[in-house]
Amino acid sequence: MHIAILTDYPVVTFACGPSLSTQALKRYMEGRGHTVTIVGPHPGADEPSAAPGSLLLSSLTFRAHPGVQMPFAWPPSAFNNTQKFDVIHSHANSLLMHWAPMMRELHGIPCLSTNTIYLPGFAQHLLPNKIYQIEAIRNAWARLAPRVEASFAKVYNSGDGLIVQCQALANYWKEFGLDVPLHTIPRPIDVAIFDQPLGADPFRADFAKGQRIIVVCRHAREKDIDKVIQVFASHVLPRLPDASLTLVGDGQEHRLLVKQAERLGIAHRVDFPGEKAQRDLRNYYGHADVFAYASLTETYGQVISEALWCGVPVVAIDDKMGVAFQVQDGHDGVLVASGPGEHDRLGDALYRMLAHSDERRAYGERAAVRARTRVAPDVVYAQYEAAYASAQAHIAAHPPKRFNPRSPMAWARMVNRHLWPWWGLQGLLVAVSSIRGRSDGYQWPVGLRIDAPPELPAVQPPAHS
Numbered sequence: 467m468h469i470a471i472l473t474d475y476p477v478v479t480f481a482c483g484p485s486l487s488t489q490a491l492k493r494y495m496e497g498r499g500h501t502v503t504i505v506g507p508h509p510g511a512d513e514p515s516a517a518p519g520s521l522l523l524s525s526l527t528f529r530a531h532p533g534v535q536m537p538f539a540w541p542p543s544a545f546n547n548t549q550k551f552d553v554i555h556s557h558a559n560s561l562l563m564h565w566a567p568m569m570r571e572l573h574g575i576p577c578l579s580t581n582t583i584y585l586p587g588f589a590q591h592l593l594p595n596k597i598y599q600i601e602a603i604r605n606a607w608a609r610l611a612p613r614v615e616a617s618f619a620k621v622y623n624s625g626d627g628l629i630v631q632c633q634a635l636a637n638y639w640k641e642f643g644l645d646v647p648l649h650t651i652p653r654p655i656d657v658a659i660f661d662q663p664l665g666a667d668p669f670r671a672d673f674a675k676g677q678r679i680i681v682v683c684r685h686a687r688e689k690d691i692d693k694v695i696q697v698f699a700s701h702v703l704p705r706l707p708d709a710s711l712t713l714v715g716d717g718q719e720h721r722l723l724v725k726q727a728e729r730l731g732i733a734h735r736v737d738f739p740g741e742k743a744q745r746d747l748r749n750y751y752g753h754a755d756v757f758a759y760a761s762l763t764e765t766y767g768q769v770i771s772e773a774l775w776c777g778v779p780v781v782a783i784d785d786k787m788g789v790a791f792q793v794q795d796g797h798d799g800v801l802v803a804s805g806p807g808e809h810d811r812l813g814d815a816l817y818r819m820l821a822h823s824d825e826r827r828a829y830g831e832r833a834a835v836r837a838r839t840r841v842a843p844d845v846v847y848a849q850y851e852a853a854y855a856s857a858q859a860h861i862a863a864h865p866p867k868r869f870n871p872r873s874p875m876a877w878a879r880m881v882n883r884h885l886w887p888w889w890g891l892q893g894l895l896v897a898v899s900s901i902r903g904r905s906d907g908y909q910w911p912v913g914l915r916i917d918a919p920p921e922l923p924a925v926q927p928p929a930h931s
Contacts, residue, residue, distance in 0.1 A: 467854060468501040468549065470575075472556040472566055474534055476506035476516040484582055486744065487768065488557050490656045491850070492517070494843050498851070503549055505565065506558070507537035521549070523562070529899045536896050537562045539885055547573040553854045556625070559583040561892040564884040567624040571866045571880070576857040578627035578646075581618075581635060582765045584787065585611045598687075617887065619644055624883070626857035626864075629850075631766035632791035647860060649853045652792070653768050654846035655775045655837065659744050664752040670737050673710035677820055680754040680778070682747060682769045683761070685717035690760040690783075692719075692726055693809070697760075699730040701813020706820055709735065711758075714750055716741040751776035755826060756819045760812065762804060764788035774798055775837040779829035781815045783808055792840075798833035 471492060475485030492502045504517055507525030516522060523544055525535035537560065539545075545568060554577035556566040566577035586608065597603055619642040622628045627647040630636050636650050669678060679698065683689045691713060698711045713723065713736065720738070727736040742750065751757075757773035759782040764770075766788040773780055774792065780799035782789050793799040800819065802811035819826050839845070870876045 467552040468503070469495060469854070470503050470505050470521075470549070470551040470554045470569075472554060472558045472562060473504060473506045474537075474558050474560050474562060476504050476520055476522065477509050477514050484557065484559070486656070487653045490654065490843075491555075491557070491847075493658075494654070494847050495850070498847060503551070505544075505554075506562065507535035510535055523565075526896045528560075528896060534560075536560060536892050538892060539565070539888055545569065545572060547575065551575050553577065553857055555850075555854070556580065560895075561888040563618075563621055564888040567621060568880065568884050570625060570861070571869050574861065574866060576854075576861040577625045578629060578649075578853060578857045579622050579625055580629040580631075581622070581639065582631065584635070584638070584763060584765050585615050585618075614891075616642055618642075622646060626860035627853055629853055632788045634787045634791065635765055647853075647856050649849065649856070651846060651849045651853065652841050653766055653771060654843040655771060655841050656744070657843060660748055660751075660772060660775050662745070662748050665749045667753045668739070668746065668749045669712060669753055670710070673712065673737065674708050675753070676755055676823060677706060677709045678753070678755045679709065679711045679758050679816060679820070680714065680750060680756070680773075681711070681758050682714040682750065682772075683759075685713070685715050685720040685723055687719055688761060688763045689719075690762065691723055693760040693783075693812075694758050695723060695726050695730070695732075695736065697809050697813045697816065698736070698758075699727075699732045701809065702816050702820070703732060703735060705817050709820055710737065711735065712737045712739065712750070712754070714739055714742050714747070747772065748776065751778050754778050756781055756816060757799075758782070758812075758816060759789060761785065761789070762787070767792065771837065771841050774833040775841065777830040777834040779819060779826060779833055781812065781819055783812060794836065798829055798836055 471488060473488045475488050478485045478489055492504060495502050504520040506516070506520070506522065508522040509516055510527055521544055523537040524540040525537045528534040528536045547569065554566045554569055554575055556563050556577060556579040559582055563579055566579065569575050570577050619639065622639070622644060623646055625646060627649060628639060628644060629649045629651050630639065631650070631652055633650055636648055639648065681691060681694055683691070685691060695711065702709050724738055727733045751773055755778070757778045757780045759767070759770065759780065761767070762783060762785045764785060764787055770780055770782070770789055770792045780793050782793060782799065782801055783804050784790050784801040785804070790801055793801055795801040800815040802808060802815050819829070
């Protein structure tokens with residue numbers, strides 16, 4: 467097939483799951499014999515160039531999230547099917563998603579989307595701290611989110627399928643009336659990185675093996691890293707004085723987290739090594755003992771999958787979403803109930819995992835085995851190919867109404883259904899994100915790049931019908 471991958475991340479600037487999975491999807495699908503074209507926003511001035519042959523749209527910077535450019539429906543030539551796509555896979559969670567059903571209506575190309583944003587929790591990404599603390603604002607967002615999600619469901623229903631990465635999201639979209647084929651497919655592990663031989667120990671020399679807790683993620687409010695620091699200070703360190711906490715990442719909350727560790731008097735047992743290239747994470751996971759996570763907003767959480775693949779048991783708060791979908795409680799990790807008393811439960815689980823080395827190793831061994839049955843690339847990408855075939859069958863059974871380019875009514879419908887919500891809401895998001903950027907005062911480190919992974923080993927393309 468010739469696959470168009472529609473993405474908000476045509477290049478990898480910062481380590482986030484959607485950007486890395488998009489690039490891995492491209493490389494592995496090409497390794498399986500397909501042709502892949504990246505379609506997305508034009509990268510910012512200080513970002514690397516997109517892959518040759520990419521189809522890029524004009525964009526504006528979305529300051530509330532690193533490495534994100536908000537694309538707009540321009541230039542018009544981007545809506546021609548000069549490359550003869552066989553299927554469009556929309557990996558976009560911005561209003562760029564409208565490009566796919568527009569191409570379906572204009573040219574009859576089957577399209578399906580991947581959803582990775584749970585909008586009720588997205589306010590933490592978008593709003594400045596001072597505004598987010600206002601209860602009336604949070605309540606207003608809670609009322610607005612379902613209306614916006616309903617509009618997204620209409621976009622998904624105008625295509626030929628939806629891919630989600632956990633069962634809770636599948637159930638969620640069914641409640642919004644989704645009536646196109648629904649596929650629950652996890653993100654694969656990039657074995658070109660995470661099956662590399664274990665390298666040098668990157669942890670601080672005074673952080674003893676057997677007592678290491680690690681967290682890898684953006685240092686953002688919605689990740690609830692402050693909760694992990696608090697639990698480490700009050701429930702773990704008093705019982706295990708040699709325990710350590712390493713927080714890999716960077717972001718708008720970074721300085722606040724450093725100050726929190728200092729205020730609690732535990733800075734000597736907490737390390738902030740900053741953002742790390744993907745190739746370095748293999749060593750951080752491989753030399754860690756326990757992966758801790760407190761976020762409740764994950765639609766998947768790629769770092770969970772990476773830790774499990776590397777044989778690191780996970781102790782996390784049960785989010786009933788992406789994290790819980792990946793961790794089998796009592797088998798390869800521990801999920802603790804959220805709500806009152808969660809600090810005690812999380813602290814006890816972390817303490818037990820560190821204090822009982824044999825039990826911890828057994829968890830880690832089971833984690834590595836189970837991950838290979840669930841998120842190995844061949845397993846996941848075969849599911850993608852099945853979803854693409856399903857999209858082709860769906861459009862054959864439900865062909866779009868033939869678009870008449872000479873009809874003013876046809877263009878009016880196109881503007882009303884796609885162009886107006888794309889330009890209008892996208893512009894509003896850019897404006898609000900600019901307020902957050904000025905309010906929070908954080909500047910993402912210019913020039914930080916995530917290294918390209920090693921070349922993918924030669925893959926024998928499977929037989930395709």
